[in-house]
Amino acid sequence: MNLVQLRRKFSLLIIAMGVGFFAPIVSADDAINPTVTVGSKKFTESVILGEMVSLLAEHAGGSVTHRRELGGTRVLWNALVDGSIDMYPEYTGTLREEIFIGQAVGNEDALRKLLATHGVRMSEPMGFNNTYAIGMNREQAKNLGITALSDLRDHPELRFGFTSEFMDRGDGWPSLCEAYRLPQKNVRGMDHDLCYRALAAGGIDLMDMYATDAEISYYNLAVLRDDLKHFPRYEAVLLYRDGLADRAAAVLKQVLLLGGSIDERTMTGINARVKLDDIPESQAAADFLREKFDIEVKVNVESIGARLWRTTCEHLFLVLVSLSASIFVGIPLGVIASKRPRLGQLVLGVVGVVQTIPALALLVLLMTLLRPLSVVGVESIGAHPAIAALFLYSLLPIVRNTYTGLMGIPLPLRESATALGLSGQAQLLRVELPLALPTLLAGVKTAAVLNIGFATLGALIGAGGYGQPILTGIRLDNISLILQGALPAAGLAILAQGMFELFERTVVSRGLRLRHRD
Amino acid sequence: MAIETSFIFELTDVSKRYEGHAAIDGVDLCIGQGQVVVLIGPSGCGKSTLLRLMVGLITPDSGCVLFEQEPLSLENVRSQRHRMGYVIQDGGLFPHLTARQNITLLARHLSWDDSRIHERIETLAELTSFPLAALDRYPLEMSGGQRQRVSLMRALMLDPDVLLLDEPLGALDPMIRSQLQDDLREIFSRLGKTVVLVTHDLAEAAYLADTIVLLHEGRIVQQGDLPSLIESPANDFVTKFINAQRGASILQGGAS
Ligand SMILES: Nc1ncnc2c1ncn2[C@@H]1O[C@H](COP(=O)(O)OP(=O)(O)O)[C@@H](O)[C@H]1O
Ligand SMILES: [Mg+2]
Numbered sequence: 001m002n003l004v005q006l007r008r009k010f011s012l013l014i015i016a017m018g019v020g021f022f023a024p025i026v027s028a029d030d031a032i033n034p035t036v037t038v039g040s041k042k043f044t045e046s047v048i049l050g051e052m053v054s055l056l057a058e059h060a061g062g063s064v065t066h067r068r069e070l071g072g073t074r075v076l077w078n079a080l081v082d083g084s085i086d087m088y089p090e091y092t093g094t095l096r097e098e099i100f101i102g103q104a105v106g107n108e109d110a111l112r113k114l115l116a117t118h119g120v121r122m123s124e125p126m127g128f129n130n131t132y133a134i135g136m137n138r139e140q141a142k143n144l145g146i147t148a149l150s151d152l153r154d155h156p157e158l159r160f161g162f163t164s165e166f167m168d169r170g171d172g173w174p175s176l177c178e179a180y181r182l183p184q185k186n187v188r189g190m191d192h193d194l195c196y197r198a199l200a201a202g203g204i205d206l207m208d209m210y211a212t213d214a215e216i217s218y219y220n221l222a223v224l225r226d227d228l229k230h231f232p233r234y235e236a237v238l239l240y241r242d243g244l245a246d247r248a249a250a251v252l253k254q255v256l257l258l259g260g261s262i263d264e265r266t267m268t269g270i271n272a273r274v275k276l277d278d279i280p281e282s283q284a285a286a287d288f289l290r291e292k293f294d295i296e297v298k299v300n301v302e303s304i305g306a307r308l309w310r311t312t313c314e315h316l317f318l319v320l321v322s323l324s325a326s327i328f329v330g331i332p333l334g335v336i337a338s339k340r341p342r343l344g345q346l347v348l349g350v351v352g353v354v355q356t357i358p359a360l361a362l363l364v365l366l367m368t369l370l371r372p373l374s375v376v377g378v379e380s381i382g383a384h385p386a387i388a389a390l391f392l393y394s395l396l397p398i399v400r401n402t403y404t405g406l407m408g409i410p411l412p413l414r415e416s417a418t419a420l421g422l423s424g425q426a427q428l429l430r431v432e433l434p435l436a437l438p439t440l441l442a443g444v445k446t447a448a449v450l451n452i453g454f455a456t457l458g459a460l461i462g463a464g465g466y467g468q469p470i471l472t473g474i475r476l477d478n479i480s481l482i483l484q485g486a487l488p489a490a491g492l493a494i495l496a497q498g499m500f501e502l503f504e505r506t507v508v509s510r511g512l513r514l515r516h517r518d
Numbered sequence: 519m520a521i522e523t524s525f526i527f528e529l530t531d532v533s534k535r536y537e538g539h540a541a542i543d544g545v546d547l548c549i550g551q552g553q554v555v556v557l558i559g560p561s562g563c564g565k566s567t568l569l570r571l572m573v574g575l576i577t578p579d580s581g582c583v584l585f586e587q588e589p590l591s592l593e594n595v596r597s598q599r600h601r602m603g604y605v606i607q608d609g610g611l612f613p614h615l616t617a618r619q620n621i622t623l624l625a626r627h628l629s630w631d632d633s634r635i636h637e638r639i640e641t642l643a644e645l646t647s648f649p650l651a652a653l654d655r656y657p658l659e660m661s662g663g664q665r666q667r668v669s670l671m672r673a674l675m676l677d678p679d680v681l682l683l684d685e686p687l688g689a690l691d692p693m694i695r696s697q698l699q700d701d702l703r704e705i706f707s708r709l710g711k712t713v714v715l716v717t718h719d720l721a722e723a724a725y726l727a728d729t730i731v732l733l734h735e736g737r738i739v740q741q742g743d744l745p746s747l748i749e750s751p752a753n754d755f756v757t758k759f760i761n762a763q764r765g766a767s768i769l770q771g772g773a774s
C-alpha cells in the first residue's frame with residue numbers, strides 16, 4: 001500500500017516537473033513574441049494580403065512566418081483547421097461554394113457560426129468584392145455586340161478557357177452554363193495566368209477572372225455584365241484560429257485593422273503595382289500600410305543572390321533528406337525483394353503504383369495522411385509532406401535497380417560464393433552488392449535527378465525551394481523569375497548526375513568497368 | 519575390415535529429380551582418402567549434379583550424402599565447405615575482385631592475419647606456377663589458363679581435405695590444356711589430397727585418375743581404371759562410350 005502511494009506520488013512529481021519545466025518557456029516566449037504563421041494562396045492578391053497581415057503582425061511584435069503561394073483553397077483550409085497556419089485571407093464566396101458546398105449557408109452570421117464549429121473565426125470584410133467575372137477582348141466584344149453574359153447565347157462558336165477550380169466549383173462553369181443556357185462546347189481548363197496569355201494570343205475568346213485582377217486593364221479586356229446575378233459575393237475576409245485571440249491578442253488586434261479598409265479600386269491598384277510594375281508584394285503592402293494607417297514597417301526585399309541562396313538551401317534540404325531516406329529504405333527493400341520472390345513482386349508492385357500517382361495528388365494525399373501526426377510535430381504543409389512525397393517517388397528506381405542488379409548476377413557466381421562457405425551476410429556484402437553496384441548506383445542517380453525536378457512542386461505546399469521563384473514567375477508573368485528557379489534546378493540535376501558518375505568511378509571495382517568497356 | 523574404411527565421401531542411394539526427370543538416379547559411391555576419382559560420361563549424364571550434391575549446393579530428394587562420416591546439414595554445411603575446395607565449370611571467379619582478392623576472400627572473412635595470408639598465397643602461387651606479378655590483375659585481364667590456376671588457388675586457400683573440380687580444363691585450347699593437365703597431375707601428387715574431378719575427355723580421365731567413374735543417365739555404369747573398363751566392360755554402353763572417345767586404332771590395339 002505504501003509502495004503504491006509512493007509510486008503515485010512519484011509519478012505526480014514527474015508530471016509536475018515536466019509541466020513546470022516546459023510551461024514557462026512556452027508561455028513566456030509566446031506572450032512576448034507570439035509565433036504566427038500566415039498562409040496565402042498562389043495568386044497575387046492573396047500574397048499581397050498575406051504580406052499585409054504578416055507586416056502588421058510583425059509590427060505588433062509577432063514572430064511571423066508567411067507560407068506564401070500555397071496551392072489551392074483546400075490546402076489552406078486544412079492547414080488552418082489543423083493548426084499548421086494561424087490565419088489566411090479568404091473570400092466568403094469561396095467558403096460557401098467550396099468549403100461548405102452542399103450546406104446552404106445563410107447570411108454572414110450563419111457563416112460565422114459554421115466556421116466556429118471548426119474552431120475558425122472570420123474578420124470583418126476588408127471592403128472589396130472580388131467576385132468571379134467573365135471577360136473577353138474589348139475589340140472582339142464590341143464587334144460581336146456582346147456586353148452581358150446573356151449575349152453569349154448567340155455565339156456558340158466562342159471558346160472558353162477556365163481555371164480548373166472554376167470548371168469544378170458550384171458557382172463555376174456548370175451552373176453558369178445552366179443559368180444562362182450557354183451553348184458553347186469548346187471549354188478547356190488551364191492555369192489562370194496562362195488564360196490571360198492565351199486570350200491575348202487569340203487561343204481562347206473568353207475566360208473567368210476576378211473583379212480586381214490587374215490584367216483587366218493591361219490586356220484591354222471587357223468584363224461582361226452578370227445580368228442574371230449569377231455569381232455570389234466574394235467578400236475578402238481574414239480567417240484565423242480560435243486560439244489566436246488568447247495567445248496573441250495584441251497581434252490579432254493589429255491585424256484586424258484591415259477590416260473595412262480596402263475597397264475594390266485600392267485593391268486593383270495594388271494588384272497592378274505588383275503584377276504590372278514589378279513592385280515586390282511586401283513593398284506594395286508596406287506602402288499601403290503607411291498611407292492608410294500611417295504605420296511604418298521595415299520590408300526586407302530579398303536580393304537575387306539572397307533568394308538564390310535561400311531557395312538552394314531549401315531545395316537541397318528537401319532533396320537530401322528525402323533521397324537519403326529512400327536510399328536507406330530502398331536498398332534493403334530491393335535486397336529483400338531479390339531474396340523472397342513473392343514478397344519481392346509485392347514490394348515492386350507497391351512502389352510502382354506509388355510512382356503512377358500524379359505528383360500533385362500525391363502531395364495533397366500526404367498532407368491529409370500526415371495530419372494525424374501533427375501531435376508529434378509533423379506539419380501537414382511545407383517541407384514534411386513534400387519530403388514524404390519525394391521519398392516515395394525516389395523509392396521505385398532505387399528498389400527496382402537494387403533488385404535487378406542482384407537478380408542479374410549469374411547463378412554460377414552466386415553458387416561459387418555459397419560453395420566457398422561464406423556466410424549469407426558476407427555473400428551479400430562482399431560479392432552480391434559489389435557486383436550489383438553499377439546497376440544500383442544507376443538507380444540512385446535516376447532517383448536523384450527525378451527528385452530534384454519533382455522537388456520544385458514542393459513550393460505548391462509551402463516547402464520552398466527552386467519551385468518558389470518558378471511559381472511566382474508564372475504568376476507575375478516574369479520570365480527572369482522563372483529562370484531563377486528553372487536554371488538552378490537544371491544545374492543541380494546536371495551537377496548531381498556528374499557527381500554520381502564520379503562517385504561511381506571511385507566505388508565500382510575496375511574489374512567490373514573492364515566488362516562494361518568491351 | 520569395416521573399421522578400415524576412412525571414406526571422405528559416402529553416397530548411399532542418392533537421387534535428384536528435376537521436373538520429373540532423374541538427373542541422379544540411385545547412386546552409391548564411396549571415395550577414399552587420397553584418391554583421385556574422375557567422373558566421366560556424356561553431356562547431361564549428371565556429373566555436375568553429383569558434384570553439386572557433394573558440396574551441398576543442392577540436397578538429394580532421397581538417399582544420403584556423408585562427408586567425413588557426417589551428413590551435410592544446414593548447421594554444419596558452412597564449416598564442411600571450408601574443408602572442401604570446389605571449382606565450378608568456368609572457374610567462377612568474381613569479376614570485381616583481383617586474383618589476390620579472389621583467393622583470399624574467404625581467409626579474410628575468417629579473419630586470418632596478413633602474414634599468414636601472404637605466406638599461403640606464395641606457397642599456392644609456387645604450387646600452381648602462377649606469376650606473383652599477375653596477382654593484382656582482374657579476371658578479365660588474365661588468360662583462360664591463368665584464371666583456372668587462380669580458381670584452383672582459391673579452392674586450396676584453406677588447405678581443404680578434398681578438391682572438387684568441375685571440368686577445370688573444359689574451355690581451354692589444346693596446348694594450354696595439355697600443359698595444365700601435366701601441372702594438375704603434379705599438383706595432385708604433391709598434395710596427396712582427395713580429388714573428385716569431372717571431365718568428358720577419356721584421355722584426360724585416364725591420365726589423372728586412380729579411379730574412373732562412368733555415368734550414364736544419372737546412374738553409375740562402371741567404376742575402375744581404364745584397362746578394366748576396356749577389358750571387362752559392364753555393358754554395351756561402356757564399350758560404345760570408349761569407342762567414341764578413343765581413336766579406333768587405339769581400341770583395336772588394346773583389344774588384340
Ligand atoms: N537446376 C536444374 N534444373 C533443371 N534441370 C537440371 C538442373 N540441373 C541439371 N538439370 C538436368 O539434369 C541433368 C544432368 O545435368 P548435369 O549434372 O549438369 O549434367 P553434366 O553431366 O553435363 O554435368 C540434365 O538433363 C540437366 O538438364
Ligand atoms: Mg556439367
